[in-house]
Amino acid sequence: MAAATAAGAALTAPSARQRRLGSADVDRMNAKLAAVVSMDNKYGGTQELQAHAAALADETVHLQNTHISSARIRSELYGVAAAFTASAMWAAIDGRRLSEAEPYLNQAVTLAGLANNKHVLFRVWGHAGIMYRHLGRPADSIAAAEAARATSITRTDPVYASLAMARLATFHADIGDERSALRAIGLAQSNFDRGDLAKNRPPWMDFYDQAELDSLATFAHLRLGKWAEAERHAHRCLGALRPELQRNRGLTYANLALAQLGQGDIEPAVAAARKVPGAMADNGRVRMLLNDFTTRLTTLAPRNSETTAWLDYRRAAA
Template sequence: MDRQRNVVLEALLDEFDFTHRSLADEVNRAAEAIFGRPGDCGDRHVRRWISGEVRWPWTRYLLPLERIFDRPAQALGFVPRGKSSANLPRPPRPAQQEEGPVQRRQFGRLIAATAATTVTAALGIDQTPTHGRLSMSDVERVHERIGRMDAHFFSIGGGPLISVSTAYIDRLRAALDGCAYGDRVEKALHGAISSLYASAGWACHDSGDPTQAALLHTASLQSAMLAADPSAVARAWSNLAMQARLEGRHREAVQITRAALDNRRARQDPHIAALLHARLAIGQARTTDRTGAARSLLAAERAYDRVDPSRPAPTWLSFLTPAELSGLAAITHQALGQYGRAEAATVQALDLLPPSMRRNRTYYSVQLAELQLAQGERQQAAATVADLDASALDSRRITDRLTAVRRTLNA
């Protein structure tokens, strides 16, 4: 049988940040937990598995590998020698012991990497060609995958999308370097890369890494300019304005948003215009420009009124619904100290949100509890977060705020 490299296992090593030696050590630790005696795995074993020299390792190695990566042996790229060899024994797991801080961090990284691998495989990122000639049909498939990534974010948050997005960017850059294409395809690919940088920036923001988020949003703007796409440029400027606001540079955020609105294409697109005006209102509220904030909220509503239901928004703007506009208005009122109006707008946002947007629902539920606490409504705040479960979300930004609310309630 011809030797075939185990690219699945090789990718997992890279994803989990394992060297050959460190994986061998981890196999030995898992073997001791399973069989009650230390394992004898070395880096030579790992090299032979990856090279394809050994396509179905012995059970004493396979069971630890399955436990480490939390998936069956065949999902690790191994090929059984026959039907009987594929039926591995299933020893009982040892009694759960208390994990130390290092173990918890390793487990968290493992879960995140597993999720990233799963999303990557589900999207079929590795199916994007890096040789031959590209057509607009190829680009359409790229954008369809990006749309599914955005849907994942709106459902549970950023999490694995950081590594997934950056991996896809590398794939598309390889396509730009290795394929033949026309000018239209080239610009569309740069537009896709800009979108991926924007998604990765939001994922970093959700994961509590503002420094990396700022770098990614800047890269998004550069790719948008190469794409000569006014909508992508407006999106990048909007994200940079939000980044400035989160870092406390509120006047700069206002200036950036106004610059984005100077783009005629952005003003003419009712979805983009509504988002920019709503975010401008927040910036103006943070700089105590009450009149400007009120005008911008009204402009956002008028822009959204121009939306044609028969022409859906780009996938990255699918979150911009009447619910989101109410939520952004609530943030504006909160910044102005109008807590009663902010609470009412947040309630309206929750009433309008579709069930599929679990991340946003949790976000605005936490915001509602914060507003209730700010007004001394402790019982209402406790009721708001009583049944709130953020365990399925992958957003440090939201979970940290929820933890802070519960800590205040328990104080």
């Protein structure tokens, strides 16, 4: 109780005793943000990561309200707080805890607005599009993707424009709009080819490369039922995927399995599904894809020995 009283007194101390925040504080919080992004790449959207990112967002906002700073430092810290909130939102989406994801959206948009940070706002709307897609709200997912595409950063950096178009392609594919989906994939590739990959960008953009573009193209082609094209993009993705992106590897092997199963290739499909890293099989989105694969496999070939082997494998891993 004494410690709590002392802490409370420190928080309400006169402004003359408040420390002035500076670039070192921004760098310290950005280093924590980079660690959060790295954990997401490796482990996916766990509940622990979601809670950790949300706590860091609160810590960053609290830092502002208990210290003084210049307008520039204040804006930068609001941007970091928005990025932490977006990371918490994304962890909830990736883990398929959608009811927990939605409340983060307004908070992230507000903080990004206070920061006047176009990069973070792009990220927030990009995540919102994926959230709406999983909530079964296709019009909202397209609107969110268009909002991300409309941010000014996409006009100055083709890599951001490429990511916006690649995500938009998957949402058009969701509603069966093949023409718009394929056009968006083409624009995503042409923008990516024009981009400067050596340009300094926030750590949460590090995941986007040719492998990720092929991964999103795989998703789009799967939703359009274009199995051979989906398989081609999945193989291209796996050939270029960086080893630290374990969650993405799980997603791609699951998608490859679905693409091969769509062509009736049961044995290679089961082999691909079994290559999903064990630690990733319980990730929300990966688990959803593997459950879809299992349903389709048992419908297509209920008595096949490969189906039996796959079901035994899933039960043993449960």
